[in-house]
Amino acid sequence: MSGEFSNYTIIDAKNHVAGRLASVVAKRLLKGERIVIVNAEKAVIIGDRLRVINKFKKRLTWRTYYNPEKVGPKIPIRPDRILKRMIRGMLPRKQYKGRMALKRLRVYIGVPEEFKDKPKEIVKEAIKPLDNYKYIYLEEVAKSIGWNP
Numbered sequence: 001m002s003g004e005f006s007n008y009t010i011i012d013a014k015n016h017v018a019g020r021l022a023s024v025v026a027k028r029l030l031k032g033e034r035i036v037i038v039n040a041e042k043a044v045i046i047g048d049r050l051r052v053i054n055k056f057k058k059r060l061t062w063r064t065y066y067n068p069e070k071v072g073p074k075i076p077i078r079p080d081r082i083l084k085r086m087i088r089g090m091l092p093r094k095q096y097k098g099r100m101a102l103k104r105l106r107v108y109i110g111v112p113e114e115f116k117d118k119p120k121e122i123v124k125e126a127i128k129p130l131d132n133y134k135y136i137y138l139e140e141v142a143k144s145i146g147w148n149p
Contacts, residue, residue, distance in 0.1 A: 008034045008106070012120035014042040018086055018138060021126035026090035029101035036106045038115055041079035041139035046128075049136045053144045060145060077147045079138040080107040109149075 009028075013021060021043060025035055045052050059075050076082050084107045092098035108115075143149075 008036045010036045010038060010115055010118050010120045011123060012039050012111075013037050013083065014039045015130065016043050016123060016126040017128055018043040018045050018083060020128075021123055022083065022086040023090055024123050024125050025105070026087050026101070029087070029091065029104055030097065032104075034104045036108070036115065037080075037083065038108050038111045038120065040083045040107050041109050041137065041142070043079075043083055043138045044130065044135040045138065045141065046133050046135045048134050049140075052136050053141060056141055056145050077142055077145050078109070079142045079147070080109045082138055082142065083107050 011021075011025070021037075025037065029035060056075075059073075062073065063070070076085055084105065087105060087107075088102055091101050093102060139149075
C-alpha cells in the first residue's frame with residue numbers, strides 16, 4: 001500500500017445502510033481516525049424505491065424565492081459524493097474539528113487497485129438483514145437522478 005494510505009481504516013460499504021454507516025463513520029472521524037470507504041455505490045437506503053428517488057429528484061429542483069431562475073442547493077449525483085455528503089451532514093463542518101475530520105475521509109466507487117488485497121472492515125451497527133425491508137442501492141438512486149457511470 002502506498003505511504004499515503006498506510007494508516008487508513010478501509011470500510012466496505014456493500015449492503016450497509018447509508019445513514020447508519022454515515023453516523024458511525026462521522027463519530028470515528030471526530031475521534032481522529034482516518035477512513036477510506038470503498039464500494040460506495042453498493043450502500044443501501046431503506047425505504048420505498050420510488051419514494052426515495054422522488055425525494056432526491058425533488059432536491060434537484062428546489063428554487064429560491066428571491067431569484068427563481070437559480071436552482072439550489074447544489075447536491076451531488078455520484079454515489080460516492082452522495083455518501084460523503086451524508087457524512088458531512090453529520091459533522092460540525094463549520095468548526096475546525098469538523099473540517100479536519102472531513103479531510104480524513106476518502107470515499108470511492110468500487111475498489112481501487114491499492115485497496116484490492118487489503119482487509120476491509122464491516123461496520124456491524126450499519127449492516128442489517130435486508131429481507132424484511134424495502135431498499136434501494138445508491139447506484140440506482142444516482143442513475144435515476146442523472147449519473148452516467
